[in-house]
Amino acid sequence: MRWSKPATPTTPETWPPHPPPGETELERAVRLEEEKEAKRRSDAIDRELELERLEQRKHRYATRVLLLGQAESGKSTMLKNFQLHFAPEAFHAESEAWRAVIHLNLIRSVNFILDLLPGGPSYLYEDGGSRHSRQVSNDTLDDGLLRHFRMRLSPLRQVELILVQRLSADDPSRAAANVEEAMPWYYGRASEVSIRGGSGWKALLHRKWNSPQTGARPDELDKARQILHACREDIAELWRNPEVQNRLEAEGVVLREQSGFFLDEALRVAAADYVPTPYDILRARLQTIGVEQHIISVERFGEPSHRWMFYDVGGAKGQRATWVPFFDDVDAILFLCPMSAFNEVLLEDRRVNRLLDSFNLWKTICMSRLLKGTTFILLLNKSDILKSKLESGVSFVRYVKSYRDGPNEFEAVCEYLKRKFVAMCKHNSARERQLHVHITCATVRARPSVCLM
Ligand SMILES: Nc1nc2c(ncn2[C@@H]2O[C@H](COP(=O)(O)OP(=O)(O)OP(=O)(O)O)[C@@H](O)[C@H]2O)c(=O)[nH]1
Numbered sequence: 001m002r003w004s005k006p007a008t009p010t011t012p013e014t015w016p017p018h019p020p021p022g023e024t025e026l027e028r029a030v031r032l033e034e035e036k037e038a039k040r041r042s043d044a045i046d047r048e049l050e051l052e053r054l055e056q057r058k059h060r061y062a063t064r065v066l067l068l069g070q071a072e073s074g075k076s077t078m079l080k081n082f083q084l085h086f087a088p089e090a091f092h093a094e095s096e097a098w099r100a101v102i103h104l105n106l107i108r109s110v111n112f113i114l115d116l117l118p119g120g121p122s123y124l125y126e127d128g129g130s131r132h133s134r135q136v137s138n139d140t141l142d143d144g145l146l147r148h149f150r151m152r153l154s155p156l157r158q159v160e161l162i163l164v165q166r167l168s169a170d171d172p173s174r175a176a177a178n179v180e181e182a183m184p185w186y187y188g189r190a191s192e193v194s195i196r197g198g199s200g201w202k203a204l205l206h207r208k209w210n211s212p213q214t215g216a217r218p219d220e221l222d223k224a225r226q227i228l229h230a231c232r233e234d235i236a237e238l239w240r241n242p243e244v245q246n247r248l249e250a251e252g253v254v255l256r257e258q259s260g261f262f263l264d265e266a267l268r269v270a271a272a273d274y275v276p277t278p279y280d281i282l283r284a285r286l287q288t289i290g291v292e293q294h295i296i297s298v299e300r301f302g303e304p305s306h307r308w309m310f311y312d313v314g315g316a317k318g319q320r321a322t323w324v325p326f327f328d329d330v331d332a333i334l335f336l337c338p339m340s341a342f343n344e345v346l347l348e349d350r351r352v353n354r355l356l357d358s359f360n361l362w363k364t365i366c367m368s369r370l371l372k373g374t375t376f377i378l379l380l381n382k383s384d385i386l387k388s389k390l391e392s393g394v395s396f397v398r399y400v401k402s403y404r405d406g407p408n409e410f411e412a413v414c415e416y417l418k419r420k421f422v423a424m425c426k427h428n429s430a431r432e433r434q435l436h437v438h439i440t441c442a443t444v445r446a447r448p449s450v451c452l453m
Pocket residue numbers: 069070071072073074075076077078259260282283284285286287288289313314315316381382383384385440441442443
């Protein structure tokens with residue numbers, strides 16, 4: 001609605017109308033008051049429309065994408081990769097914060113090994129309320145050497161505590177849980193590092209890390225780094241030790257295949273001047289708890305041209321209820337299936353095969369009525385691990401019976417999985433939908449084959 005000046009001669013559309021003939025003083029005063037009020041309302045509506053227009057312009061280019069998939073499918077890693085490609089400055093600005101996560105990943109691997117060795121807590125097992133030593137046939141680790149490692153590496157427990165406390169600084173209850181909730185030895189892996197979504201941990205770490213040193217009280221994080229640096233030779237020695245390797249093998253633990261594995265690069269990662277490379281950051285493991293929002297502004301010719309809003313969720317079974325409120329508010333779903341997980345079970349439910357869990361999740365997502373018009377992008381991820389597993393002789397058909405007599409080769413298995421997911425989507429979607437499928441490796445620094453533009 002627009003306010004226009006009185007036009008002459010008067011027409012029925014003219015606003016405000018000309019004064020009626022023979023208008024009294026009082027009638028004139030009332031009329032002017034009414035006209036003022038009408039203008040005030042008109043201006044208010046105009047303002048509202050303008051604000052709405054500005055808001056729409058602001059979000060005109062915001063495409064909202066929900067990342068879904070089971071835990072460790074690579075959702076957060078893929079997001080980091082997008083950030084590295086489309087917003088590299090923001091990515092590099094966060095590398096200090098990722099250093100703490102990488103250090104924690106390394107320390108947890110070391111503590112996991114120490115716990116697995118004779119005398120460690122995981123060396124005992126519970127039976128009818130009492131604890132017994134487990135008998136492992138090839139325990140040849142020299143007592144003296146074992147004591148040496150335990151003593152030399154014991155300060156790492158303190159480093160772990162400092163890092164976890166810092167990472168969970170806004171939620172101390174989680175800090176305690178994070179350290180105490182070590183996984184039982186039979187899970188055969190180092191415990192997870194997790195931070196609640198939206199806790200702003202990166203900013204927190206960055207700020208404290210860069211705080212000016214106040215002479216007498218050095219920043220705790222610096223202290224943690226010094227301790228880690230001092231332990232680095234012993235960490236490398238522990239990892240190289242053939243008897244330690246024998247023990248891991250006897251337990252069937254392949255640490256190299258686990259998320260957040262940095263033991264091969266212990267000397268570099270624990271060095272005092274260590275700065276994480278993009279590849280390190282992509283390999284760091286930080287479990288997502290809850291839902292995290294990330295905005296990526298893609299730049300073209302130095303100007304922001306498109307904004308992407310990503311919702312990154314926790315994929316573990318207990319986290320999945322948090323997904324649904326986002327279903328009716330997104331433009332696309334990015335679903336990740338880790339192809340290499342065909343011979344693994346869920347960490348949170350050891351009875352469930354991980355590939356089967358991905359199939360079931362995919363089916364449920366396709367069937368959702370709230371998502372019937374949503375575009376799906378399916379990423380068959382961890383192609384590098386799938387390839388090396390198949391090449392090392394792990395049989396795909398042993399775990400996926402319906403593969404029948406298909407060859408145990410990378411291309412054939414990818415093609416089979418692709419066909420299977422596409423068919424499931426067709427069968428379970430209420431109406432035809434756009435589906436794009438890509439074979440990916442989220443840790444490779446390259447333009448992701450999923451094109452955002
Ligand atoms: N080798 C390899 N590792 C990958 C790939 N994608 C992800 N990873 C690693 O797998 C681990 C788990 O990845 P995340 O991105 O944290 O998994 P997520 O789906 O976000 O897991 P939650 O947050 O628990 O739901 C990380 O250590 C990644 O570096 C891949 O394609 N290849």
